[in-house]
Amino acid sequence: MSELTRLTIAEAREKLAARAFSALELTDAYLAAIDAANGKLNAYVAVTHDKARSMAKASDARLAKGDGGALEGIPLGIKDLFATQDVHTQAASHILDGFRPRYESTVTANLWADGAVMLGKLNMDEFAMGSSNETSYYGPVINPWRAAGSNADLVPGGSSGGSAAAVSAFLCAGATATDTGGSIRQPAAFTGTVGIKPTYGRCSRWGTVAFASSLDQAGPIARDVRDAAILLKSMASVDARDTTSVDLPVPDYEAAIGQSIKGMRIGIPKEYRMDGMPDEIEALWQKGIEWMRDAGAEIVDISLPHTKYALPAYYIVAPAEASSNLARYDGVRYGLRVPGKDIADMYEQTRAAGFGREVKRRIMIGTYVLSAGYYDAYYLKAQKVRTLIKRDFEQVFDQGVDAILTPATPSAAFGIADQDMASDPVKMYLNDIFTVTVNMAGLPGIAVPAGLDAKGLPLGLQLIGKPFEEETLFRTAHVIEQAAGRFEPAKWW
Amino acid sequence: MSVDIDTVKRVAHLARIAVDDADAQRMTGELNAILGFVEQLDEVDVAGVEPMTSVIPMEMKKRADAVTDGDKAADVVANAPASEDNFFVVPKVVE
Numbered sequence: 344m345s346e347l348t349r350l351t352i353a354e355a356r357e358k359l360a361a362r363a364f365s366a367l368e369l370t371d372a373y374l375a376a377i378d379a380a381n382g383k384l385n386a387y388v389a390v391t392h393d394k395a396r397s398m399a400k401a402s403d404a405r406l407a408k409g410d411g412g413a414l415e416g417i418p419l420g421i422k423d424l425f426a427t428q429d430v431h432t433q434a435a436s437h438i439l440d441g442f443r444p445r446y447e448s449t450v451t452a453n454l455w456a457d458g459a460v461m462l463g464k465l466n467m468d469e470f471a472m473g474s475s476n477e478t479s480y481y482g483p484v485i486n487p488w489r490a491a492g493s494n495a496d497l498v499p500g501g502s503s504g505g506s507a508a509a510v511s512a513f514l515c516a517g518a519t520a521t522d523t524g525g526s527i528r529q530p531a532a533f534t535g536t537v538g539i540k541p542t543y544g545r546c547s548r549w550g551t552v553a554f555a556s557s558l559d560q561a562g563p564i565a566r567d568v569r570d571a572a573i574l575l576k577s578m579a580s581v582d583a584r585d586t587t588s589v590d591l592p593v594p595d596y597e598a599a600i601g602q603s604i605k606g607m608r609i610g611i612p613k614e615y616r617m618d619g620m621p622d623e624i625e626a627l628w629q630k631g632i633e634w635m636r637d638a639g640a641e642i643v644d645i646s647l648p649h650t651k652y653a654l655p656a657y658y659i660v661a662p663a664e665a666s667s668n669l670a671r672y673d674g675v676r677y678g679l680r681v682p683g684k685d686i687a688d689m690y691e692q693t694r695a696a697g698f699g700r701e702v703k704r705r706i707m708i709g710t711y712v713l714s715a716g717y718y719d720a721y722y723l724k725a726q727k728v729r730t731l732i733k734r735d736f737e738q739v740f741d742q743g744v745d746a747i748l749t750p751a752t753p754s755a756a757f758g759i760a761d762q763d764m765a766s767d768p769v770k771m772y773l774n775d776i777f778t779v780t781v782n783m784a785g786l787p788g789i790a791v792p793a794g795l796d797a798k799g800l801p802l803g804l805q806l807i808g809k810p811f812e813e814e815t816l817f818r819t820a821h822v823i824e825q826a827a828g829r830f831e832p833a834k835w836w
Numbered sequence: 837m838s839v840d841i842d843t844v845k846r847v848a849h850l851a852r853i854a855v856d857d858a859d860a861q862r863m864t865g866e867l868n869a870i871l872g873f874v875e876q877l878d879e880v881d882v883a884g885v886e887p888m889t890s891v892i893p894m895e896m897k898k899r900a901d902a903v904t905d906g907d908k909a910a911d912v913v914a915n916a917p918a919s920e921d922n923f924f925v926v927p928k929v930v931e
Contacts, residue, residue: 655876680917708871711847727885785891
């Protein structure tokens with residue numbers, strides 16, 4: 344592993360500005376690391392060697408003139424969900440075979456405008472539907488972490504499994520990701536990385552392949568809290584092309600890091616203490632509470648009574664919106680076409696061949712709950728339950744709570760092809776039990792590594808904030824990072 | 837609420853996904869597991885509750901009713917599996 348790839352974004356930024364090495368050298372170090380590792384980890388579905396090197400050369404020219412941007416020369420991986428002009432964009436699905444968009448997503452355009460370099464497109468669950476990165480058409484991503492003394496392959500979590508694995512294995516300096524029910528925070532927790540889902544409306548959804556439009560939100564996965572703050576500052580913007588983009592200036596998130604949390608009120612929700620939760624998760628949560636208290640925060644017991652209804656409501660809202668969004672893949676405008684005896688048969692054969700099992704399952708659920716006579720009983724009811732979930736949070740924030748501390752996931756990373764999960768889709772869905780409430784209410788949430796379990800696998804804590812108060816999350820997450828330290832996998836790949 | 841295999845086949849047709857009997861049989865079990873899981877929502881009293889529409893109170897943005905983009909026919913069909921003279925080509929729809 345090259346020393347250059349071990350630098351954080353903040354460190355690389357400083358050294359690039361001081362011309363200690365060139366952007367091209369940094370990019371080449373990452374490309375070499377990817378070429379050596381990707382056969383084993385499968386984190387990238389496309390590596391853009393030529394584009395990366397030409398972007399790095401352009402960065403070097405700007406750095407030489409002293410007018411580098413905020414991310415000048417920083418090599419990033421991009422989740423395959425973001426449209427990147429003339430570059431592989433398939434949401435890791437067979438149905439988008441060969442799709443090369445003629446336009447760029449707002450989030451990635453913001454990163455390139457700040458000087459970042461694209462290394463390639465990252466593997467993910469197909470259409471971001473999954474919690475283990477096993478639903479990808481390109482095969483599963485392998486977690487760089489292994490249990491102590493074991494060589495069994497583990498999942499990196501999902502849906503942003505490629506993003507989390509690539510950051511954790513030093514195959515990019517940072518990565519874009521998206522989170523509809525936990526798809527940034529759960530893989531971050533499984534790989535010892537930091538992931539933040541900002542408030543709904545903070546990052547533009549324009550040019551991001553849609554899964555569930557009222558829940559989807561982009562955010563970064565990074566090696567530490569500072570890097571996550573640097574990346575989010577560039578990714579976020581106000582965008583006229585996304586009507587749900589909120590008209591608020593993007594703050595300097597990095598400035599929040601290192602600020603004291605003395606006097607802050609941190610809420611501990613009793614409903615997140617689930618039956619059958621492993622003792623290790625409970626112990627980790629207690630440790631987090633102690634760290635907050637030691638840093639001068641006041642710990643408050645709170646109640647979010649509708650927590651248990653978030654996941655069932657999600658499994659109505661998300662499939663319903665997905666069934667509508669994915670109607671566009673019909674073999675006419677892009678991607679795969681399978682011939683049929685007439686046009687309707689062509690649609691049906693194309694979609695049967697092009698979508699994987701999990702995607703079909705969710706389209707079916709969504710079609711059913713939106714079909715004639717069921718809309719009120721399912722979708723409308725679920726949207727009302729969302730109001731109640733959001734109200735729970737509002738009442739807690741109104742009582743003076745600044746942020747809420749919870750576990751990020753109910754367990755550490757599990758094995759590839761786990762039999763329990765494969766036989767019961769609901770079991771896989773329970774991975775998102777602590778993260779999904781945040782999407783339902785539209786709030787910001789950050790997952791930060793907090794320790795290792797008895798097998799030596801990373802575990803994360805989650806902090807939940809008020810709308811558009813991501814700065815509070817960076818401040819509090821940094822306190823946990825300072826106390827817990829940072830975690831990296833032993834290299835075997 | 838639960839679904840039977842005929843309902844699954846009808847929904848698959850609505851969703852334009854071809855399924856054979858074995859697919860439909862498997863999906864019936866999976867869909868019923870998920871519908872059973874979401875049944876918990878029956879416990880929640882939502883009388884008088886408005887459906888959620890936004891995270892913070894905000895007006896729906898509206899753009900001016902003006903042409904801001906266009907003349908990109910070649911870009912629009914660039915990824916089509918079949919196209920001719922900037923039109924999408926599909927199997928015959930009308931006799």
